[in-house]
Amino acid sequence: MSAYILGIESSCDDTSAAVLKNTLVLSNVIANQHVHEKFGGVVPELASRAHQQNIIPVINTAIQEANINKKDLSAIAFTRGPGLLGSLLVGSSFAKALSLTLNIPLIEIDHMEAHILAHFLQDEENKKVPSFPFLCLTVSGGHTQIVKVTDYFKMEIIGKTIDDAAGEAFDKAAKIMGLPYPGGPMIDKFAKEGNPKAFQFSEPRIAELDYSFSGLKTSILYFIRDRLKIDETFIEKNKSDLCASIQSTIITILMKKLVLASEQTGIRNIAIAGGVSANSGLRQAMQDASIKNNWEIFIPKLTYSTDNAAMIAVAGYFKFIQGKFANQNQVPYARQSSRN
Ligand code: KG4
Ligand code: ZN
Secondary structure, eight states: OOOEEEEEEOSSSEEEEEEEETTEEEEEEEEEOGGGGGGTSOOHHHHHHHHHHHHHHHHHHHHHHTTOOGGGOOEEEEEEESSOHHHHHHHHHHHHHHHHHHTOOEEEEEHHHHHHHGGGOBOSTTOOOOOSSEEEEEEOSSOEEEEEEEETTEEEEEEEBSSOOHHHHHHHHHHHTTOOSSHHHHHHHHHTTSOTTSSOOOOOOOSTTOBOOHHHHHHHHHHHHHHHHHOTTHHHHHHHHHHHHHHHHHHHHHHHHHHHHHHHHOOOEEEEESGGGGOHHHHHHHHHHHHHHTOEEEOOOHHHHSSOSHHHHHHHHHHHHHTOOOOTTOOOOSSGGGOO
16 A cells, blocks of 8 residues: 655755655655845744745645645654754644644654665656665765665764864855855856866865864865955956865865775765765766776765755655654754754
């Protein structure tokens, strides 16, 4: 029998709802919050308010687009964390109320695990899905992790950032250059016309599989500040080369540890996930690495790289078939370390 799962995502600044028939995507609606752009970053209070405004229309649209009745739903999956607490409270409270009203199970989902499980979404015939075990480089605005995945919910973080996330490195570098938020897609866009070898930025020396990006941010800041002293049009004149060089440094740092992780574990099924996996340079670097290292690679569609509710719903489906349901009294968590 088919299960119809409603997924609700509200961890940061996108309100999203999706309906899946098992792992098949019937709808995936995302409302982006443009209110943050003029502040150069997400303002938590404004995000919570925008979620309140968006959540009912987004969920109604997802159910309509799926061409089902809400009474057909088998379960509701929601993002419990990590993320902004005020934002998470909107989605989780709504999910709890709807599950009570419809008298169907409630399923809590970890946002980072969902980014990885997005690889199991089906929206085309014969889509290739990763087989276990695989490694996933999960790179978003708040996290940078190398995860060893041995089953749907058996995930071990074998490497992580000790300070900034890769997405933060993109966003902060863009901010230094005066580019609008979110900076990652802007850097990606300008990098396409630039020379990645034009400028050199130092790479961190961090042991084993961990990452660090805060030193890179500082070196970009000082480098640009010094050049601006000599020529105040430096950024404008070198925008594409700066973006290409910054992007290439971040990708080199990410890929070196991923290659090391593959060597150490002997695993050659390699995936990427999270907002930064939308980066065209990283996607190309994965293609190159797959040829060089004989990897089988898994790169999500752009819609399923950045935040979306389809990934929450697919994670929900795997918990649904295992009967792993949530309590009404489970509370959201801001950080993965405070999950219980
Ligand atoms: O996964 P995500 O949508 O939200 C979080 O869970 O954080 O990731 C957002 C991050 C932001 O830092 C954004 O700048 C980055 O992903 N990002 C990109 C690109 N698209 C989104 N970074 C580099 N290149 C892109 N094309
Ligand atoms: Zn995310």
